[in-house]
Structure formats: structure tokens, C-alpha cells
Amino acid sequence: xxxxxxxxxxxxxxxxxxxxxxxxxxxxxxxxxxxxxxxxxxxxxxxxxxxxxxxxxxxxxxxxxxxxxxxxxxxxxxxxxxxxxxxxxxxxxxxxxxxxxxxxxxxxxxxxxxxxxxxxxxxxxxxxxxxxxxxxxxxxxxxxxxxxxxxxxxxxxxxxxxxxxxxxxxxxxxxxxxxxxxxxxxxxxxxxxxxxxxxxxxxxxxxxxxxxxxxxxxxxxxxxxxxxxxxxxxxxxxxxxxxxxxxxxxxxxxxxxxxxxxxxxxxxxxxxxxxxxxxxxxxxxxxxxxxxxxxxxxxxxxxxxxxxxxxxxx
Amino acid sequence: xxxxxxxxxxxxxxxxxxxxxxxxxxxxxxxxxxxxxxxxxxxxxxxxxxxxxxxxxxxxxxxxxxxxxxxxxxxxxxxxxxxxxxxxxxxxxxxxxxxxxxxxxxxxxxxxxxxxxxxxxxxxxxxxxxxxxxxxxxxxxxxxxxxxxxxxxxxxxxxxxxxxxxxxxxxxxxxxxxxxxxxxxxxxxxxxxxxxxxxxxxxxxxxxxxxxxxxxxxxxxxxxxxxxxxxxxxxxxxxxxxxxxxxxxxxxxxxxxxxxxxxxxxxxxxxxxxxxxxxxxxxxxxxxxxxxxxxxxxxxxxxxxxxxxxxxxxxxxxxxxxxxxxxxxxxxxxxxxxxxxxxxxxxxx
Amino acid sequence: xxxxxxxxxxxxxxxxxxxxxxxxxxxxxxxxxxxxxxxxxxxxxxxxxxxxxxxxxxxxxxxxxxxxxxxxxxxxxxxxxxxxxxxxxxxxxxxxxxxxxxxxxxxxxxxxxxxxxxxxxxxxxxxxxxxxxxxxxxxxxxxxxxxxxxxxxxxxxxxxxxxxxxxxxxxxxxxxxxxxxxxxxxxxxxxxxxxxxxxxxxxxxxxxxxxxxxxxxxxxxxxxxxxxxxxxxxxxxxxxxxxxxxxxxxxxxxxxxxxxxxxxxxxxxxxxxxxxxxxxxxxxxxxxxxxxxxxxxxxxxxxxxxxxxxxxxxxxxxxxxx
Numbered sequence: 001x002x003x004x005x006x007x008x009x010x011x012x013x014x015x016x017x018x019x020x021x022x023x024x025x026x027x028x029x030x031x032x033x034x035x036x037x038x039x040x041x042x043x044x045x046x047x048x049x050x051x052x053x054x055x056x057x058x059x060x061x062x063x064x065x066x067x068x069x070x071x072x073x074x075x076x077x078x079x080x081x082x083x084x085x086x087x088x089x090x091x092x093x094x095x096x097x098x099x100x101x102x103x104x105x106x107x108x109x110x111x112x113x114x115x116x117x118x119x120x121x122x123x124x125x126x127x128x129x130x131x132x133x134x135x136x137x138x139x140x141x142x143x144x145x146x147x148x149x150x151x152x153x154x155x156x157x158x159x160x161x162x163x164x165x166x167x168x169x170x171x172x173x174x175x176x177x178x179x180x181x182x183x184x185x186x187x188x189x190x191x192x193x194x195x196x197x198x199x200x201x202x203x204x205x206x207x208x209x210x211x212x213x214x215x216x217x218x219x220x221x222x223x224x225x226x227x228x229x230x231x232x233x234x235x236x237x238x239x240x241x242x243x244x245x246x247x248x249x250x251x252x253x254x255x256x257x258x259x260x261x262x263x264x265x266x267x268x269x270x271x272x273x274x275x276x277x278x279x280x281x282x283x284x285x286x287x288x289x290x291x292x293x294x295x296x297x298x299x300x301x302x303x304x305x306x307x308x309x310x311x312x313x314x
Numbered sequence: 315x316x317x318x319x320x321x322x323x324x325x326x327x328x329x330x331x332x333x334x335x336x337x338x339x340x341x342x343x344x345x346x347x348x349x350x351x352x353x354x355x356x357x358x359x360x361x362x363x364x365x366x367x368x369x370x371x372x373x374x375x376x377x378x379x380x381x382x383x384x385x386x387x388x389x390x391x392x393x394x395x396x397x398x399x400x401x402x403x404x405x406x407x408x409x410x411x412x413x414x415x416x417x418x419x420x421x422x423x424x425x426x427x428x429x430x431x432x433x434x435x436x437x438x439x440x441x442x443x444x445x446x447x448x449x450x451x452x453x454x455x456x457x458x459x460x461x462x463x464x465x466x467x468x469x470x471x472x473x474x475x476x477x478x479x480x481x482x483x484x485x486x487x488x489x490x491x492x493x494x495x496x497x498x499x500x501x502x503x504x505x506x507x508x509x510x511x512x513x514x515x516x517x518x519x520x521x522x523x524x525x526x527x528x529x530x531x532x533x534x535x536x537x538x539x540x541x542x543x544x545x546x547x548x549x550x551x552x553x554x555x556x557x558x559x560x561x562x563x564x565x566x567x568x569x570x571x572x573x574x575x576x577x578x579x580x581x582x583x584x585x586x587x588x589x590x591x592x593x594x595x596x597x598x599x600x601x602x603x604x605x606x607x608x609x610x611x612x613x614x615x616x617x618x619x620x621x622x623x624x625x626x627x628x629x630x631x632x633x634x635x636x637x638x639x640x641x642x643x644x645x646x647x648x649x650x651x652x653x654x655x656x657x658x659x660x661x662x663x
Numbered sequence: 664x665x666x667x668x669x670x671x672x673x674x675x676x677x678x679x680x681x682x683x684x685x686x687x688x689x690x691x692x693x694x695x696x697x698x699x700x701x702x703x704x705x706x707x708x709x710x711x712x713x714x715x716x717x718x719x720x721x722x723x724x725x726x727x728x729x730x731x732x733x734x735x736x737x738x739x740x741x742x743x744x745x746x747x748x749x750x751x752x753x754x755x756x757x758x759x760x761x762x763x764x765x766x767x768x769x770x771x772x773x774x775x776x777x778x779x780x781x782x783x784x785x786x787x788x789x790x791x792x793x794x795x796x797x798x799x800x801x802x803x804x805x806x807x808x809x810x811x812x813x814x815x816x817x818x819x820x821x822x823x824x825x826x827x828x829x830x831x832x833x834x835x836x837x838x839x840x841x842x843x844x845x846x847x848x849x850x851x852x853x854x855x856x857x858x859x860x861x862x863x864x865x866x867x868x869x870x871x872x873x874x875x876x877x878x879x880x881x882x883x884x885x886x887x888x889x890x891x892x893x894x895x896x897x898x899x900x901x902x903x904x905x906x907x908x909x910x911x912x913x914x915x916x917x918x919x920x921x922x923x924x925x926x927x928x929x930x931x932x933x934x935x936x937x938x939x940x941x942x943x944x945x946x947x948x949x950x951x952x953x954x955x956x957x958x959x960x961x962x963x964x965x966x967x968x969x970x971x972x973x974x975x976x977x978x979x980x981x982x983x984x985x
Contacts, residue, residue, distance in 0.1 A: 384885075387888075387889055389885055389888055389889055391880065391885070392790070413894075417891045417892070417893055418891065419891070420888065420889055420890060420891035421889060421890035421891030421892070422891055425889065425890070426886070426889040428882055428885070428886055429882075430882060433881060433882040433883060434882040434883050434885075434886045435883055435886070436883040436886075436887070436901050436905070437883070437905070437979075437980070437981055438904055438905055438908075438978065438979055438980055438981075439900075439901070440980070447892070447896070447900075448890045448891070448892065451891065451892055451893070451896065452891060483980040483981070485980070485981045496886070499886070499890065502890075
């Protein structure tokens with residue numbers, strides 16, 4: 001529309017202010033009206049609840065394979081085993097429930113690592129600039145072009161051999177932690193790029209200039225002015241990343257490179273894929289769980305994007 | 315690709331001597347249906363443009379002038395909805411024509427130039443591609459003939475070395491040059507009516523004058539009619555024969571340019587004129603400050619009842635808060651919509 | 664000139680990338696010790712001398728830097744070494760298995776681009792209509808549907824329940840479909856290609872729609888309408904080409920993603936491609952194959968990125984690769 005009244009005093013005032021806490025309340029207000037986002041939130045809540053209270057309500061112990069001794073492995077869903085049993089005689093429902101905490105640990109763990117590295121690298125690159133910026137962003141690009149999944153597979157397998165005979169071997173779920181670490185190590189560049197872009201944008205934003213003019217310390221500017229404003233797009237990326245990491249772990253485990261001692265959806269698929277024809281439920285249950293979780297986080301991210309950028313959708 | 319042969323009869327039924335204006339807009343209402351409610355961007359607007367005439371539509375941003383001009387070609391973007399009214403152009407009500415017929419009129423009988431030259435040319439097509447495409451679609455001439463004609467038009471709008479320009483892409487041209495290309499694009503088929511929506515607002519001041527001169531000159535040479543939409547009183551003073559002043563989706567006053575500038579009736583028109591700096595005024599003594607209109611234009615989502623201008627109007631009477639004025643003639647060719655000038659009222663629901 | 668400099672910089676970066684990946688993997692493989700030793704130490708009747716001889720044969724003696732140098736030297740001469748498990752030149756294996764992988768991925772990319780463009784156009788044109796809603800919601804679902812789960816469900820439905828399509832392999836082992844190698848091969852491709860297409864199409868459709876919606880709002884599109892151009896022309900000529908620009912980057916990424924997850928695809932369908940070769944190699948520590956496959960995939964990725972960049976220049980005149 002017309003540009004003539006765009007620079008009225010009111011709009012200038014508005015840009016001078018840091019986002020008040022109200023920004024988050026407004027975002028929540030918009031988020032609530034976003035159908036996709038709300039469905040995502042419900043799905044994610046469902047997964048989180050399953051992870052927390054699931055172990056208390058699961059009908060069987062996840063390592064209880066008594067059904068096999070009864071000769072009831074690969075049994076179809078029944079009143080006794082609601083989602084049937086798998087080829088090892090495990091109760092599919094129980095194992096699927098126990099997969100939820102593993103999945104969340106993978107998603108949150110990997111993204112925690114990725115966020116720490118990403119925000120640090122991106123923030124430094126964006127704030128310092130110059131040669132440091134160039135070097136760090138080249139590094140990030142390197143990690144983005146590498147065929148991540150292929151490298152992770154090899155590293156997981158080789159690492160598994162390297163630790164044999166070392167004290168590391170005795171750490172419970174060490175293999176799973178390796179996977180989480182690797183996923184985190186390979187997911188930070190996106191966050192770094194976004195952080196850098198936001199820092200570059202905000203470094204010269206009017207309210208930051210204004211803060212600088214009134215003598216605010218660089219530390220204060222960084223933590224009170226720039227970081228909170230850079231947060232919304234990062235939150236979206238993290239939400240997407242959680243889903244991505246869960247999916248990646250599922251694929252690694254599905255190929256047989258997962259942690260045999262932990263119960264994850266990918267593991268269940270790996271153990272049961274050969275008997276897909278006779279016991280499809282043993283694959284469909286963990287498969288659905290993966291789908292619901294990934295969908296939940298994707299929808300959540302979608303809703304958040306909308307909530308933080310009301311301009312995108314008229 | 316379908317094309318109209320060159321020899322096809324002109325699709326416009328209008329011919330010289332036909333009674334009635336070239337364009338008549340009657341009771342036009344365009345509403346935006348948003349999540350938060352209905353925005354009545356254009357709410358009952360009438361104006362006319364005679365053959366060879368230039369009508370200036372003046373108003374602040376948000377007065378509905380841009381939406382009104384886009385609606386003439388049925389181009390107002392969703393969620394805009396044309397709720398009521400007629401747009402009669404060369405004898406046809408454009409709001410009732412099928413899309414195919416409308417496409418024949420667009421660019422051929424009625425063309426448009428846009429506010430921002432930087433965004434109104436397609437960045438990935440060369441100037442030549444953009445111009446010849448339109449020409450060939452409307453007239454079906456050969457590629458070479460279209461290129462020749464495009465070059466001719468570029469010369470007409472004051473672009474030197476047109477052959478080279480035709481091969482260039484928009485990002486290789488300056489802002490003023492882009493706007494000239496935009497004008498050439500509108501003139502390709504020698505339209506009867508040219509819509510210009512803030513054609514100079516996005517340009518540097520020196521370029522503004524050049525473009526205005528160019529438009530004035532072209533209008534003369536091609537004997538075109540023109541609708542000039544602007545917020546700039548200076549621009550209409552220079553270009554317009556007649557002026558329509560809009561405020562908050564309604565027409566306040568319509569008259570000859572002379573009348574508007576010398577004997578304005580509507581309080582809003584007067585206020586608008588007073589807020590324009592004038593060289594022949596000395597802003598000293600009591601009138602040291604350039605007057606401005608107090609308050610802000612109303613939020614059209616919650617338009618005030620009664621006259622839309624009442625809360626900023628120095629002459630507002632109690633009745634202005636309740637009754638919406640209807641336009642009436644105060645002199646031949648001069649209509650005003652103000653209760654204090656004797657306009658009849660329509661009760662607001 | 665600018666383009667040439669850009670190309671050179673890109674190539675330098677790609678070379679660094681390939682070197683980096685190969686070095687890291689080589690170092691890791693080195694860190695586990697002698698794979699021959701690991702593989703054969705528990706096999707009865709294998710003496711220390713045999714292991715030493717074999718190690719020399721596969722170039723596993725000498726220090727790390729020398730071996731990496733030797734490996735690089737032979738790679739530059741297109742010699743990928745000999746597979747420990749298959750006892751064949753790795754180069755030949757890569758060619759055979761690589762073609763099988765591309766046989767699935769290229770048709771999938773092509774199909775999904777076509778479908779996504781069409782669906783995106785329909786959705787963007789009918790914005791907020793029911794067609795838009797159903798396209799967007801199914802794309803949103805498909806986008807979150809992990810590819811290998813789609814594969815599993817496809818196999819369940821079409822192979823096990825309906826029994827109409829083969830669930831594994833690239834060719835029939837006994838009776839060829841209609842007695843023709845070509846038809847039999849195509850028949851086996853249907854499910855894996857469908858799986859890859861479903862996954863890609865969903866994401867591409869979402870992207871296509873959003874960038875088209877964005878482009879359709881631009882002034883130059885209004886200007887095209889105002890010039891009286893017909894809908895087909897405005898959408899296909901003016902809007903689509905602009906909307907395709909952000910799509911291009913993603914096509915490169917998508918290809919990389921497909922290539923990277925080829926091990927999963929090929930495990931689901933027991934497809935004799937690079938991914939399956941890679942999995943076997945990792946399990947058996949067949950390090951020349953591990954290195955070879957990683958190199959080929961990295962190079963393919965680099966080439967895809969390069970092609971994307973070139974396509975950018977062709978489609979968008981504003982980019983002059985400074």
C-alpha cells in the first residue's frame with residue numbers, strides 16, 4: 001500500500017521497544033487459532049505423557065518374552081496382548097510404549113547439543129563478523145553438504161568396535177548416547193546459520209542502536225536485546241530438529257546399527273521386519289508411533305512459524 | 315496459444331459521439347472479509363471520467379483509493395469482495411463481464427501503471443519479453459513486429475537506445491527507467507483509459523517531475539483519458555481536470571480542479587489543502603506552523619457511525635455522529651457529501 | 664568471468680569437502696585397527712602369517728599417513744582398490760550398484776517434481792478452497808511420513824495382501840515378468856520408486872504452494888493480469904518460473920537426502936544398490952567399499968549442488984554469481 005504514512009511517529013516508537021513479554025502472549029494467542037499447530041501440540045503432549053506415565057501403565061515388562069515360551073510369538077492382537085506379540089514373544093504395545101522415552105531422549109538430547117553449538121557458532125559469527133564469520137560459516141557449510149546419514153552409520157559401527165575393551169563399554173546405553181551425540185554434531189549448522197542471520201539483522205536494528213546509544217553494555221545488549229529477539233525462529237528450527245533426530249535414530253536402528261540394549265521404535269522395526277508378512281502389527285505399531293511423533297513436532301513447528309510471523313499468512 | 319488476428323474488429327463497442335462518459339463508477343462497495351471482521355475499504359463510491367479527461371482521486375493511505383482503482387479492472391486481491399455497484403466502461407458493466415471478455419479489455423482498452431516500478435516488472439523476464447508478450451497476445455502480430463512496436467514505445471516514453479534496453483532485465487535498469495518501461499507497457503495497445511496508481515511516489519523527486527511531464531505529454535498526444543490515484547495534492551494540481559477526494563472509503567467531494575483548489579466545500583478537502591505547504595504563504599506570525607489534520611484516519615474495521623470524518627472535523631455537529639451524508643450537487647459539476655453543506659442523510663444502521 | 668570464479672571457488676570447496684570426509688573416515692577405520700585381524704582372528708586355522716600377508720595385499724601395513732596418501736593416489740587414478748568380501752575391484756562394484764541406485768532415484772525425483780508442481784499450482788490457485796485444503800493436509804501428512812514406513816505399508820498392501828507387486832530385489836530370480844528383462848525390471852521398480860516419490864512429492868508440494876502463493880501476491884503478477892494476459896500465461900509463464908527458484912535449492916537437498924538414506928530404502932526393498940552394498944560393507948568392515956561408496960555419494964552430492972547452481976543462473980538473470 002501507500003508509503004506516505006509509514007513513518008508516522010507511532011510506528012517509529014514501536015520499533016524502538018524491545019519485545020515485551022506480551023509478544024509471547026500474542027504468539028500463544030495466534031498459535032491457539034492455528035489448527036495444525038494445535039493438533040501438533042496435542043500429539044506432542046500425547047507422546048510426552050506416554051513417555052512419563054507409560055512405564056507405569058504398560059501391561060508387560062518390555063523384556064518379558066514369556067509368550068515365546070508359551071509358543072505365542074507373532075500372535076495377532078488379542079485381549080491378552082492388545083497389539084499382539086512380536087517374533088521374540090515381546091508384547092508389542094508395551095515395547096512401543098517404552099520406546100517413547102527413548103525417542104524423546106534422542107530428540108531432546110540431539111537438539112540440545114545442536115543448539116548449544118549452533119547458537120555459539122552462529123552468534124560469534126554474526127556478532128564478530130569478518131574473517132571469523134567466513135571461516136565458521138564455511139565450516140557449517142561443510143557439515144551441511146556431507147552425506148550425514150551415511151557418515152553416521154559408519155561412525156556408529158566403527159565407534160562400537162573402538163570402545164570394546166575400554167571402560168566406556170560399561171556405560172549403560174553408551175551406543176545410544178553415541179548416536180545422540182552424532183545427531184547433535186551433525187544438526188547444528190542450520191541453527192548456526194539462522195542465529196547468524198538473526199544476529200546480523202538485529203545488530204543494526206533500531207532498538208539495538210538505541211540501547212547502544214544510552215550506554216548499555218555489550219553483554220546486556222547480547223543477552224537482553226539480541227538473543228530474546230532471535231529466539232522465535234530458533235525455536236521453530238529446534239521443534240523441527242527434534243522430529244528429524246527421532247526419525248534419524250529410527251532409521252539407524254532399523255538398519256541394525258542401533259543400541260541393542262535400549263528399546264527404541266527403530267529397534268523394534270529392525271527385529272521384526274523379517275516377519276512383516278506374518279506379524280505386520282509388530283512393525284505397524286512402532287511405525288505409527290514414529291509417524292505420530294514426527295508429525296506432531298512438524299505441525300508444532302508449523303504452528304509456531306505462523307504464531308511468530310503473523311505477516312506470512314494474511 | 316490463442317491470438318486475436320490484427321484485422322479483428324476493435325472489441326470496444328464505444329464510438330465517438332456516444333452519449334455518456336467513458337467510465338462511470340456507481341455505488342461501488344468493496345469489502346475485505348478478514349478473520350477479524352469486515353473491512354469496508356470502499357463503501358459506496360461514485361465517479362465519472364469523460365473522454366480525454368484526467369480524473370485525480372486524492373486521499374490518505376487507507377482511504378480506499380487504491381482498492382477502488384484496482385477494482386476497475388477487477389484486480390483487487392482476495393479477501394476483497396465486490397459487494398455492490400457498477401463499473402461501466404465504454405458502455406459495458408465490467409463487473410458483470412466474463413473473465414475472457416475482461417482479459418480483452420485489460421491492457422487493451424484500459425491499462426494500468428503501478429506505484430512501485432521495482433516490483434511491478436517481472437524480474438526474470440527481459441524487458442522485450444514482457445512487452446512483446448502482451449502485444450502479441452492482444453494483436454497477434456509477429457515477434458519482429460512486436461519488437462519494433464515495443465522499441466517505438468520505449469522511444470516514446472523517452473528511453474534512448476531501445477534495442478539494447480529490450481534485451482535487458484529489470485534489475486539492470488534504474489528506478490525511473492523501470493517506471494518508463496511500466497508506462498510503455500501500459501501504452502502498448504493505445505488504451506482509451508490509463509489508470510495510474512501513485513505513479514511517482516516511489517521515485518526520486520527529480521525523476522517524479524520528469525515522469526509527470528511525460529504522462530501529461532502522452533495524454534495529450536494519444537488523447538487518452540486517465541485516472542490518477544495519489545495522496546499528493548501537488549500531483550493532481552498539475553495533472554487533473556477533475557478531482558475526487560476520498561476519505562475512509564467514501565467520496566467527500568468531486569469537482570473541477572479549479573473549484574477544488576479555489577472554492578473547496580468539504581471540510582476535509584479544506585483541511586487537506588491547508589496542510590500542503592505553499593510558496594505564496596508566509597508561515598510567520600500567528601500561522602507559523604503548517605496546519606495538519608488532528609487525529610488519525612478511522613479504523614475501517616470499526617468505522618464510526620455517521621460521517622466518517624466527524625471526529626476530526628472542525629465543523630462537526632451532533633447530527634454528523636449519527637447520520638451518514640449522501641453526495642449532492644452544490645453547483646453544476648460540483649458535488650459534496652457533507653451534512654453541513656446541505657447533503658441529505660442516510661440513516662446508518 | 665564472475666561465473667568462472669564462482670565455479671572455481673565451488674570446486675575448491677568440493678575438493679576440500681571430499682578430502683575432509685575421506686580423511687575422517689579413513690582415520691576412524693584406522694582407529695579400529697587392522698580389519699583383517701578383526702575379521703579373521705576368530706576364524707580357526709588362520710595363522711598370523713596369513714593375516715600379515717593379506718594385510719600387505721590389501722595395503723593395510725605401514726603407517727597411517729602413508730596409507731592415506733597411497734589411497735588418495737589410487738583414487739585420483741580411479742582405482743578404488745579391491746573389495747575384501749567380494750574380492751572384486753571396488754570400481755566395478757560401484758558402477759553396478761550405483762546404476763541400480765540411480766535407477767530408483769532419478770525417476771523418483773522427476774516424477775515428484777512433476778506431481779508437486781501440478782499439485783502446488785492447483786493448491787495455490789484455489790487458495791483456501793477445499794482442493795487447497797486437501798492437497799496441503801495430505802502433503803503435510805506425507806511430509807511427516809518417514810519414507811521407509813511408506814515402503815513397509817506399500818509392501819504390506821501390494822505384495823502381501825494384494826499380491827500384485829514384488830516386494831524385493833531388482834529382478835525376478837526365476838520367471839521373468841512377461842519373459843522380458845525390461846518389463847520385469849520396471850515391475851520391480853514400481854514400489855521403491857513409489858515410496859521415494861511419495862516422500863519427495865509431499866515436501867516439494869508444500870514448498871511449491873507456499874512460494875507460488877507468495878509470487879502470486881507480487882506486483883508484477885497483478886501487472887500481468889492488468890495487461891490482459893490469460894490465466895495460463897500468467898501462472899505458467901510469469902508466476903511458476905519465479906516460484907521455481909526457491910524450489911531448485913531444495914531439489915538439490917532432496918537428492919542428497921535420498922542418496923544419503925539409500926541404505927534404508929534399499930534395505931526395505933532388498934534392492935541391490937549402493938546403500939545395500941554400503942550396509943554389508945560396514946557390517947563386514949570391507950573398508951575399500953566403505954570408502955568407495957562414501958566417496959561416490961559425496962561426489963554425486965557435489966555434482967547435484969553444482970547442477971543446482973547452474974540451473975539457478977539459467978533461470979534467474981539477477982544472479983551473476985559474484
